[in-house]
Amino acid sequence: MGKSLYFINPTTDFAGYYTAEVFAAQGLSPTVLTADLTTTTLAAMAPADFTVRLCEEYVEPVDFDSSCDFIGITGKITQLGRMLSIAKEFRRRGKTVIIGGPFASLSPEVVRPHCDILVRGEIEEIAQDFFADLQSGRWKDDYFGDKPDLSMSPVPKWSLYPNDRASLGALQTARGCPFECEFCDVIQYAGRKQRHKLPAQVLKELDALQRHGYRATFLADDNFTAYHQRAKELLEALKFWNDSHPASAMHFTTQVSIDVARDEALLGMCADAELRNFFIGIETPNQDSLRETKKRQNMKVDLVDQVRTITEHGIAVMAGMIVGFDHDGPDIFQRQYDFAMASAIPIFSLGALVAPAATPLHERMEKAGRLKPDGEEVAAVPWATNIVPVHMSEPQLMGGLQWLANKLYEPQAFGERISRFIDAYGTRRPRPAGNLKTISQPRPIDRSKLMLLAAFRKMGAKEDVLMTQITSQIAKKPETAAMVISQMLQYMQIRHMYERGQFWEQRLTTESKPIGEVVRPVPLVRRPLPQPVAV
Numbered sequence: 001m002g003k004s005l006y007f008i009n010p011t012t013d014f015a016g017y018y019t020a021e022v023f024a025a026q027g028l029s030p031t032v033l034t035a036d037l038t039t040t041t042l043a044a045m046a047p048a049d050f051t052v053r054l055c056e057e058y059v060e061p062v063d064f065d066s067s068c069d070f071i072g073i074t075g076k077i078t079q080l081g082r083m084l085s086i087a088k089e090f091r092r093r094g095k096t097v098i099i100g101g102p103f104a105s106l107s108p109e110v111v112r113p114h115c116d117i118l119v120r121g122e123i124e125e126i127a128q129d130f131f132a133d134l135q136s137g138r139w140k141d142d143y144f145g146d147k148p149d150l151s152m153s154p155v156p157k158w159s160l161y162p163n164d165r166a167s168l169g170a171l172q173t174a175r176g177c178p179f180e181c182e183f184c185d186v187i188q189y190a191g192r193k194q195r196h197k198l199p200a201q202v203l204k205e206l207d208a209l210q211r212h213g214y215r216a217t218f219l220a221d222d223n224f225t226a227y228h229q230r231a232k233e234l235l236e237a238l239k240f241w242n243d244s245h246p247a248s249a250m251h252f253t254t255q256v257s258i259d260v261a262r263d264e265a266l267l268g269m270c271a272d273a274e275l276r277n278f279f280i281g282i283e284t285p286n287q288d289s290l291r292e293t294k295k296r297q298n299m300k301v302d303l304v305d306q307v308r309t310i311t312e313h314g315i316a317v318m319a320g321m322i323v324g325f326d327h328d329g330p331d332i333f334q335r336q337y338d339f340a341m342a343s344a345i346p347i348f349s350l351g352a353l354v355a356p357a358a359t360p361l362h363e364r365m366e367k368a369g370r371l372k373p374d375g376e377e378v379a380a381v382p383w384a385t386n387i388v389p390v391h392m393s394e395p396q397l398m399g400g401l402q403w404l405a406n407k408l409y410e411p412q413a414f415g416e417r418i419s420r421f422i423d424a425y426g427t428r429r430p431r432p433a434g435n436l437k438t439i440s441q442p443r444p445i446d447r448s449k450l451m452l453l454a455a456f457r458k459m460g461a462k463e464d465v466l467m468t469q470i471t472s473q474i475a476k477k478p479e480t481a482a483m484v485i486s487q488m489l490q491y492m493q494i495r496h497m498y499e500r501g502q503f504w505e506q507r508l509t510t511e512s513k514p515i516g517e518v519v520r521p522v523p524l525v526r527r528p529l530p531q532p533v534a535v
Helices: 021-025 037-045 077-092 102-106 108-114 124-136 199-211 228-244 258-262 264-272 287-292 303-312 332-342 360-367 394-408 411-424 444-454 461-476 478-500
Strands: 004-009 032-034 051-056 070-073 096-099 117-121 142-145 166-171 216-219 251-256 275-283 316-323 347-352
Touching: 004 037, 021 444, 021 478, 037 051, 037 124, 070 077, 077 096, 077 102, 077 108, 096 108, 102 108, 102 117, 108 117, 124 142, 166 199, 166 444, 199 228, 228 264, 258 264, 258 275, 258 303, 275 303, 275 478, 303 316, 303 332, 303 411, 316 332, 316 394, 316 478, 332 394, 332 411, 347 394, 347 478, 394 411, 411 461, 411 478, 444 478, 461 478
Parallel strands: 004 051, 004 070, 032 166, 070 096, 096 117, 117 142, 166 216, 216 251, 251 275, 275 316, 316 347
Antiparallel strands: none
């Protein structure tokens, strides 16, 4: 008789940029931004005689009374605290606990005491032996998987997942990244030699997502356009698939590097294949900081102009922003703000530089004695770092971050960036509004989004004015509607995140300059979001 497995994707330890706690905070059904690939892929690898259950903790509580033989827990550093607390409770109940995933692979010594079985690396090549060992009851304490050919990766088992509560489906077409960014742990985990799935394999996974109701998918590659020719081949296949499914076409979000802007043909193909949103690690306009951390692909170009080129092709950009590099002084916060406000980027994810385990930056900071003694494992969130900064004190760094976060997400500043995005959108490659595929059968998550959006005006008087302005601008360029609505919902999540992280509880005055001495914070009256409004 086969064994039983309970795979858990825990919640994060704090509200984040890429999570959706604002839905539950408004009394709406709990929601996850992106469906989980790890647990669904593991479920697809399990032998047919195994019984498998999945738990997406964002939308349902962990069943600590589960009768399953094995408890599998995965997660990133942002989930570490919750991972370990779940493991502790199941072990207290006598269960055999398995921990794997990115964090376990990069910091095995941290999780080793908290599990019975530790799995590091990628599992495809070792899955058969792993499950056979579980079945026989003669498992090993540790398993290590190398970097497999991705043809071995199965179509995820979405039938076990709460798809109705996930905004985006997930599909990984490649693993690894050829760049050398010193602070990035992707190359430590997935390698610098990028491995790819064939287009036919990608389309098979796309078919599965479409059958389970998804009409928007995150292409979860570390750098989708790292190899331009390969990306173009896949984009042709995605366009063909969409053209073949006019009633249920898919649009996509993915991660790219800024060099995509230098290939006009590639940008055009991205737009034709319905890639509507790019996340790009802009990081900083400080060339010395880019050079310091080997972010060479961002150097010697006009970043604002490159972003505008992408936007003009009908693709929205969300950008990562980092402060606290060794070449950053107290003036960096104003420089970052000025850069942001000159750009057509409405949404920035903002954080202090951190040194993840196993990265070259971590090694460099350790050799220099600049790792904080209590900060070995720190997630990239706005209010924490494990590095001792060089040209400013830690209070200056955190105070400047607080100032920058509040300045960027003042309603007027956010509105200005939305306006710049709408003005630039599609001017080189217009997209008729009819080309933006609509959903004929709205999902429950789509109705929740409308209810959340209806609460935007009630956030405050400035948001009420901003909503009127945005509505007027969208009417002049309706093809931007889907992207702008998404950006507004992200704004609401970020405001919720900052309030929970107390960035808005003790807000710095927006007139103050975070240069030299730490600016003293002044109280801000918290403005709670309203109850959901029916639409």
